[in-house]
Amino acid sequence: MSARIITLTRHIIEEQRKHPYATGEFTDLMNDIAFAAKLISYHTNKAGLVGILGETENINVQGEIVKKLDVFANETMVNALDHGGHLAVMASEESEDIIPIPDKYPLGKYVCLFDPLDGSSNIDANVSVGTIFAIYHRSTPDGRPGTLEDCLQPGNNLVCAGYVVYGSSTMLVYTTGNGVHGFTLDHSYGEFLLSHPNITTPKKGKIYSVNESNFDYWDEGMQNYIQYVKQIDEKSGRPLKSRYIGSMVSDVHRNLLYGGVFLYPPSSLAPDGKLRLTYEANPMAFIIEQAGGKASNGKQRIVDIKPENLHQRVPLYIGSEKDVALIEDFLKGDKTL
Ligand code: P6P
Numbered sequence: 302m303s304a305r306i307i308t309l310t311r312h313i314i315e316e317q318r319k320h321p322y323a324t325g326e327f328t329d330l331m332n333d334i335a336f337a338a339k340l341i342s343y344h345t346n347k348a349g350l351v352g353i354l355g356e357t358e359n360i361n362v363q364g365e366i367v368k369k370l371d372v373f374a375n376e377t378m379v380n381a382l383d384h385g386g387h388l389a390v391m392a393s394e395e396s397e398d399i400i401p402i403p404d405k406y407p408l409g410k411y412v413c414l415f416d417p418l419d420g421s422s423n424i425d426a427n428v429s430v431g432t433i434f435a436i437y438h439r440s441t442p443d444g445r446p447g448t449l450e451d452c453l454q455p456g457n458n459l460v461c462a463g464y465v466v467y468g469s470s471t472m473l474v475y476t477t478g479n480g481v482h483g484f485t486l487d488h489s490y491g492e493f494l495l496s497h498p499n500i501t502t503p504k505k506g507k508i509y510s511v512n513e514s515n516f517d518y519w520d521e522g523m524q525n526y527i528q529y530v531k532q533i534d535e536k537s538g539r540p541l542k543s544r545y546i547g548s549m550v551s552d553v554h555r556n557l558l559y560g561g562v563f564l565y566p567p568s569s570l571a572p573d574g575k576l577r578l579t580y581e582a583n584p585m586a587f588i589i590e591q592a593g594g595k596a597s598n599g600k601q602r603i604v605d606i607k608p609e610n611l612h613q614r615v616p617l618y619i620g621s622e623k624d625v626a627l628i629e630d631f632l633k634g635d636k637t638l
Protein backbone atom coordinates (compact mmCIF):
# COMPACT_ATOMS: atom_id res chain seq x y z
CA MET A 302 0.00 0.00 0.00
CA SER A 303 1.31 3.44 -0.91
CA ALA A 304 2.98 5.20 2.02
CA ARG A 305 0.68 8.14 1.31
CA ILE A 306 -2.49 6.14 2.00
CA ILE A 307 -3.06 5.94 5.75
CA THR A 308 -6.26 4.10 6.65
CA LEU A 309 -8.05 4.73 9.93
CA THR A 310 -7.04 1.24 11.10
CA ARG A 311 -3.35 1.85 10.34
CA HIS A 312 -3.47 5.25 12.06
CA ILE A 313 -5.07 3.81 15.20
CA ILE A 314 -2.53 0.94 15.33
CA GLU A 315 0.32 3.43 15.03
CA GLU A 316 -1.30 5.64 17.68
CA GLN A 317 -1.74 2.65 19.98
CA ARG A 318 1.97 1.81 19.75
CA LYS A 319 2.50 5.05 21.73
CA HIS A 320 0.56 3.44 24.60
CA PRO A 321 2.84 0.65 25.89
CA TYR A 322 -0.02 -1.30 27.45
CA ALA A 323 -2.36 -1.10 24.45
CA THR A 324 -3.80 -4.55 23.78
CA GLY A 325 -5.35 -3.91 20.39
CA GLU A 326 -8.83 -3.94 21.95
CA PHE A 327 -9.17 -0.22 21.34
CA THR A 328 -8.22 -0.69 17.69
CA ASP A 329 -10.97 -3.29 17.30
CA LEU A 330 -13.49 -1.02 19.03
CA MET A 331 -12.66 1.88 16.74
CA ASN A 332 -13.00 -0.42 13.73
CA ASP A 333 -16.46 -1.41 14.94
CA ILE A 334 -17.41 2.28 15.20
CA ALA A 335 -15.97 2.95 11.73
CA PHE A 336 -18.04 0.06 10.34
CA ALA A 337 -21.20 1.51 11.88
CA ALA A 338 -20.31 4.89 10.40
CA LYS A 339 -19.99 3.39 6.91
CA LEU A 340 -23.43 1.80 7.21
CA ILE A 341 -25.02 4.99 8.53
CA SER A 342 -23.30 6.98 5.77
CA TYR A 343 -24.67 4.65 3.11
CA HIS A 344 -28.23 4.87 4.43
CA THR A 345 -28.04 8.62 5.10
CA ASN A 346 -27.05 9.14 1.48
CA LYS A 347 -29.83 6.84 0.30
CA ALA A 348 -32.47 7.99 2.80
CA GLY A 349 -34.50 9.76 0.17
CA LEU A 350 -34.54 6.66 -2.01
CA VAL A 351 -35.15 3.82 0.39
CA GLY A 352 -38.25 5.17 2.00
CA ILE A 353 -36.76 5.61 5.42
CA LEU A 354 -37.46 9.29 5.41
CA GLY A 355 -40.31 10.65 7.36
CA GLU A 356 -41.21 10.29 10.97
CA THR A 357 -41.94 7.17 12.91
CA GLU A 358 -44.59 7.23 15.53
CA ASN A 359 -41.87 6.91 18.19
CA ILE A 360 -40.98 9.74 20.59
CA ASN A 361 -37.47 9.62 22.13
CA VAL A 362 -36.42 10.55 25.67
CA GLN A 363 -36.00 14.12 24.51
CA GLY A 364 -39.65 14.26 23.55
CA GLU A 365 -38.61 14.59 19.91
CA ILE A 366 -40.32 12.69 17.10
CA VAL A 367 -37.86 10.01 16.11
CA LYS A 368 -37.07 9.88 12.42
CA LYS A 369 -36.55 6.48 10.88
CA LEU A 370 -32.89 7.24 10.15
CA ASP A 371 -32.43 8.02 13.86
CA VAL A 372 -33.75 4.59 14.71
CA PHE A 373 -31.57 2.95 12.06
CA ALA A 374 -28.45 4.82 13.22
CA ASN A 375 -29.04 3.90 16.84
CA GLU A 376 -29.64 0.24 16.04
CA THR A 377 -26.56 0.23 13.81
CA MET A 378 -24.32 1.60 16.56
CA VAL A 379 -25.71 -0.83 19.17
CA ASN A 380 -25.45 -3.86 16.88
CA ALA A 381 -21.91 -2.93 15.79
CA LEU A 382 -20.66 -2.49 19.36
CA ASP A 383 -22.51 -4.99 21.55
CA HIS A 384 -20.77 -8.25 20.61
CA GLY A 385 -17.06 -7.39 20.23
CA GLY A 386 -16.19 -7.97 23.89
CA HIS A 387 -14.70 -4.47 24.22
CA LEU A 388 -17.48 -2.74 26.15
CA ALA A 389 -18.88 -3.08 29.64
CA VAL A 390 -21.88 -0.86 28.85
CA MET A 391 -23.20 1.65 26.30
CA ALA A 392 -25.47 4.71 26.40
CA SER A 393 -27.25 6.55 23.60
CA GLU A 394 -29.22 9.75 23.10
CA GLU A 395 -32.00 7.52 21.81
CA SER A 396 -32.24 5.34 24.94
CA GLU A 397 -33.47 6.63 28.29
CA ASP A 398 -31.41 4.12 30.28
CA ILE A 399 -27.95 2.61 29.83
CA ILE A 400 -27.68 -0.15 27.21
CA PRO A 401 -26.30 -3.34 28.80
CA ILE A 402 -24.14 -5.81 26.88
CA PRO A 403 -26.24 -8.94 26.19
CA ASP A 404 -25.34 -11.86 28.50
CA LYS A 405 -24.29 -13.97 25.52
CA TYR A 406 -21.43 -11.62 24.75
CA PRO A 407 -18.19 -11.07 26.78
CA LEU A 408 -17.68 -7.83 28.69
CA GLY A 409 -14.82 -5.44 27.95
CA LYS A 410 -12.98 -2.64 29.68
CA TYR A 411 -14.40 0.29 27.71
CA VAL A 412 -17.62 2.31 27.88
CA CYS A 413 -19.10 4.02 24.80
CA LEU A 414 -21.67 6.82 24.81
CA PHE A 415 -23.03 8.16 21.55
CA ASP A 416 -25.49 10.38 19.79
CA PRO A 417 -26.21 8.18 16.78
CA LEU A 418 -27.56 10.92 14.53
CA ASP A 419 -27.18 14.49 15.73
CA GLY A 420 -29.06 17.15 13.80
CA SER A 421 -31.66 14.63 12.70
CA SER A 422 -34.38 17.28 12.28
CA ASN A 423 -32.43 18.25 9.13
CA ILE A 424 -32.52 14.81 7.51
CA ASP A 425 -35.54 15.37 5.27
CA ALA A 426 -33.97 18.57 3.92
CA ASN A 427 -30.72 16.78 3.01
CA VAL A 428 -28.72 18.93 5.42
CA SER A 429 -25.61 17.27 6.88
CA VAL A 430 -25.97 15.35 10.13
CA GLY A 431 -23.50 13.52 12.35
CA THR A 432 -22.69 10.76 14.82
CA ILE A 433 -20.82 11.64 18.02
CA PHE A 434 -19.04 9.08 20.25
CA ALA A 435 -17.22 9.16 23.57
CA ILE A 436 -15.08 6.30 24.92
CA TYR A 437 -13.99 5.83 28.55
CA HIS A 438 -12.33 3.06 30.51
CA ARG A 439 -14.95 1.53 32.82
CA SER A 440 -14.70 3.01 36.32
CA THR A 441 -16.36 0.07 38.13
CA PRO A 442 -14.59 -3.29 38.76
CA ASP A 443 -14.15 -5.70 35.83
CA GLY A 444 -16.09 -8.91 35.56
CA ARG A 445 -19.54 -7.46 36.15
CA PRO A 446 -21.88 -5.59 33.75
CA GLY A 447 -21.14 -1.89 33.46
CA THR A 448 -23.35 0.55 35.32
CA LEU A 449 -24.72 4.08 35.08
CA GLU A 450 -21.72 5.17 37.18
CA ASP A 451 -19.42 4.08 34.32
CA CYS A 452 -21.37 6.41 31.99
CA LEU A 453 -21.35 9.46 34.28
CA GLN A 454 -17.62 10.20 34.13
CA PRO A 455 -16.31 13.73 33.52
CA GLY A 456 -14.89 14.50 30.08
CA ASN A 457 -11.42 14.66 31.66
CA ASN A 458 -11.55 10.85 31.82
CA LEU A 459 -12.16 10.41 28.11
CA VAL A 460 -9.88 7.89 26.36
CA CYS A 461 -11.17 8.80 22.92
CA ALA A 462 -13.75 11.12 21.38
CA GLY A 463 -14.87 11.44 17.81
CA TYR A 464 -17.58 12.34 15.38
CA VAL A 465 -18.64 11.43 11.89
CA VAL A 466 -20.12 14.16 9.71
CA TYR A 467 -22.30 12.92 6.83
CA GLY A 468 -22.04 15.85 4.44
CA SER A 469 -20.76 16.41 0.92
CA SER A 470 -18.34 13.70 1.96
CA THR A 471 -18.31 11.49 5.06
CA MET A 472 -15.55 12.42 7.49
CA LEU A 473 -14.56 10.76 10.75
CA VAL A 474 -12.63 12.99 13.17
CA TYR A 475 -11.14 11.57 16.38
CA THR A 476 -8.66 12.15 19.15
CA THR A 477 -7.11 9.88 21.78
CA GLY A 478 -5.33 12.81 23.42
CA ASN A 479 -2.53 13.01 20.83
CA GLY A 480 -3.99 15.61 18.52
CA VAL A 481 -7.04 15.57 16.27
CA HIS A 482 -7.09 13.62 13.02
CA GLY A 483 -9.63 13.60 10.18
CA PHE A 484 -10.39 10.75 7.79
CA THR A 485 -12.51 10.92 4.65
CA LEU A 486 -14.51 7.89 3.53
CA ASP A 487 -13.35 6.71 0.13
CA HIS A 488 -16.37 4.81 -1.14
CA SER A 489 -14.31 3.00 -3.79
CA TYR A 490 -12.14 1.41 -1.07
CA GLY A 491 -14.85 1.45 1.59
CA GLU A 492 -12.11 2.85 3.83
CA PHE A 493 -11.63 5.99 5.90
CA LEU A 494 -8.38 7.53 4.61
CA LEU A 495 -6.32 10.12 6.52
CA SER A 496 -7.12 13.46 4.90
CA HIS A 497 -6.67 15.96 7.78
CA PRO A 498 -3.75 14.98 10.05
CA ASN A 499 -3.15 16.99 13.24
CA ILE A 500 -6.05 19.43 12.90
CA THR A 501 -5.58 22.65 14.88
CA THR A 502 -8.19 25.38 15.16
CA PRO A 503 -7.36 29.11 14.79
CA LYS A 504 -7.02 30.92 18.14
CA LYS A 505 -9.51 33.52 16.92
CA GLY A 506 -12.20 33.06 14.30
CA LYS A 507 -14.44 35.14 12.08
CA ILE A 508 -17.59 33.01 12.48
CA TYR A 509 -20.22 32.77 15.19
CA SER A 510 -22.88 30.05 15.14
CA VAL A 511 -26.00 30.56 17.22
CA ASN A 512 -29.76 30.45 16.81
CA GLU A 513 -30.45 34.19 17.11
CA SER A 514 -34.21 33.68 17.18
CA ASN A 515 -33.70 32.98 20.89
CA PHE A 516 -32.16 36.46 21.45
CA ASP A 517 -35.00 37.82 23.62
CA TYR A 518 -34.84 34.73 25.84
CA TRP A 519 -31.14 35.19 26.67
CA ASP A 520 -29.63 37.07 29.61
CA GLU A 521 -28.04 40.47 29.12
CA GLY A 522 -24.45 39.25 28.92
CA MET A 523 -25.21 36.98 25.97
CA GLN A 524 -27.29 39.66 24.26
CA ASN A 525 -24.35 42.07 24.64
CA TYR A 526 -21.92 39.56 23.09
CA ILE A 527 -24.14 39.04 20.05
CA GLN A 528 -24.59 42.79 19.63
CA TYR A 529 -20.80 43.20 19.96
CA VAL A 530 -19.89 40.70 17.21
CA LYS A 531 -22.30 42.46 14.82
CA GLN A 532 -20.85 45.95 15.34
CA ILE A 533 -18.70 47.41 12.53
CA ASP A 534 -15.10 47.66 13.70
CA GLU A 535 -12.63 46.58 11.04
CA LYS A 536 -9.66 46.81 13.44
CA SER A 537 -11.06 43.94 15.51
CA GLY A 538 -12.40 42.08 12.48
CA ARG A 539 -16.06 42.80 13.18
CA PRO A 540 -18.77 42.14 12.19
CA LEU A 541 -18.20 38.37 12.40
CA LYS A 542 -19.93 36.12 9.88
CA SER A 543 -23.07 34.33 11.09
CA ARG A 544 -23.18 30.68 10.04
CA TYR A 545 -25.74 28.29 11.59
CA ILE A 546 -26.63 24.91 10.08
CA GLY A 547 -28.74 23.71 13.00
CA SER A 548 -26.66 20.54 13.15
CA MET A 549 -24.09 20.91 15.92
CA VAL A 550 -21.61 18.42 14.48
CA SER A 551 -21.58 20.30 11.16
CA ASP A 552 -21.32 23.73 12.79
CA VAL A 553 -18.54 22.67 15.16
CA HIS A 554 -16.69 20.81 12.36
CA ARG A 555 -16.70 23.89 10.10
CA ASN A 556 -15.55 26.11 12.97
CA LEU A 557 -12.83 23.58 13.91
CA LEU A 558 -11.34 23.90 10.43
CA TYR A 559 -11.98 27.60 9.75
CA GLY A 560 -12.03 29.06 13.27
CA GLY A 561 -15.06 30.46 15.06
CA VAL A 562 -17.41 29.70 17.90
CA PHE A 563 -20.61 27.69 18.33
CA LEU A 564 -22.97 28.79 21.07
CA TYR A 565 -26.01 27.19 22.62
CA PRO A 566 -26.70 29.46 25.63
CA PRO A 567 -29.19 28.92 28.45
CA SER A 568 -32.43 30.82 28.06
CA SER A 569 -35.73 31.31 29.84
CA LEU A 570 -36.97 28.60 27.44
CA ALA A 571 -34.15 26.17 28.22
CA PRO A 572 -32.38 27.07 31.50
CA ASP A 573 -29.54 24.58 30.81
CA GLY A 574 -29.36 25.07 27.06
CA LYS A 575 -30.13 22.22 24.67
CA LEU A 576 -26.98 20.18 24.13
CA ARG A 577 -26.38 17.11 26.29
CA LEU A 578 -23.23 16.89 28.38
CA THR A 579 -22.32 13.19 28.23
CA TYR A 580 -22.57 12.32 24.52
CA GLU A 581 -22.49 15.71 22.78
CA ALA A 582 -20.68 18.45 24.71
CA ASN A 583 -18.00 16.29 26.36
CA PRO A 584 -16.69 14.50 23.24
CA MET A 585 -16.76 17.70 21.17
CA ALA A 586 -15.03 19.57 24.01
CA PHE A 587 -12.21 16.96 24.20
CA ILE A 588 -11.71 17.25 20.45
CA ILE A 589 -11.72 21.05 20.33
CA GLU A 590 -9.30 21.32 23.29
CA GLN A 591 -6.96 18.84 21.60
CA ALA A 592 -7.09 21.10 18.52
CA GLY A 593 -6.09 24.13 20.64
CA GLY A 594 -9.60 25.49 21.17
CA LYS A 595 -11.78 25.93 24.24
CA ALA A 596 -15.13 24.55 25.42
CA SER A 597 -17.03 26.05 28.34
CA ASN A 598 -20.45 26.20 29.94
CA GLY A 599 -19.80 29.89 30.49
CA LYS A 600 -18.22 29.36 33.88
CA GLN A 601 -15.97 26.29 33.66
CA ARG A 602 -14.45 23.80 31.22
CA ILE A 603 -17.05 21.37 29.90
CA VAL A 604 -14.72 18.43 30.60
CA ASP A 605 -14.44 19.39 34.29
CA ILE A 606 -18.18 18.98 34.89
CA LYS A 607 -19.20 15.81 36.77
CA PRO A 608 -22.35 14.52 35.03
CA GLU A 609 -25.33 13.99 37.35
CA ASN A 610 -27.54 12.16 34.84
CA LEU A 611 -27.24 10.60 31.41
CA HIS A 612 -29.21 13.19 29.43
CA GLN A 613 -28.43 16.34 31.35
CA ARG A 614 -28.21 19.46 29.26
CA VAL A 615 -25.47 22.05 29.52
CA PRO A 616 -24.88 25.53 28.10
CA LEU A 617 -22.19 25.20 25.43
CA TYR A 618 -19.67 27.71 24.06
CA ILE A 619 -17.10 25.87 21.93
CA GLY A 620 -14.47 26.81 19.36
CA SER A 621 -11.59 29.26 18.98
CA GLU A 622 -9.94 29.91 22.33
CA LYS A 623 -10.05 33.72 22.24
CA ASP A 624 -13.68 33.79 21.11
CA VAL A 625 -14.85 31.51 23.93
CA ALA A 626 -12.81 33.50 26.48
CA LEU A 627 -14.46 36.73 25.25
CA ILE A 628 -17.93 35.16 25.61
CA GLU A 629 -17.09 34.22 29.21
CA ASP A 630 -16.06 37.84 29.86
CA PHE A 631 -19.40 39.10 28.51
CA LEU A 632 -21.34 36.52 30.53
CA LYS A 633 -19.48 37.52 33.73
CA GLY A 634 -20.10 41.20 32.99
CA ASP A 635 -16.35 41.83 32.75
CA LYS A 636 -16.94 43.04 29.19
CA THR A 637 -19.85 45.19 28.06
CA LEU A 638 -20.77 46.97 24.84
P1 P6P B 1 -32.14 24.78 17.54
C1 P6P B 1 -30.01 19.09 16.68
O1 P6P B 1 -31.34 18.76 17.09
C2 P6P B 1 -29.35 19.81 17.84
O2 P6P B 1 -29.32 19.00 18.97
C3 P6P B 1 -27.95 20.24 17.44
O3 P6P B 1 -27.36 19.40 16.50
C4 P6P B 1 -28.18 21.63 16.89
O4 P6P B 1 -27.04 22.45 17.00
C5 P6P B 1 -29.31 22.14 17.76
O5 P6P B 1 -30.08 21.00 18.15
C6 P6P B 1 -30.21 23.11 17.01
O6 P6P B 1 -31.16 23.57 17.94
O7 P6P B 1 -32.88 25.10 18.82
O8 P6P B 1 -31.27 25.94 17.10
O9 P6P B 1 -33.00 24.27 16.43
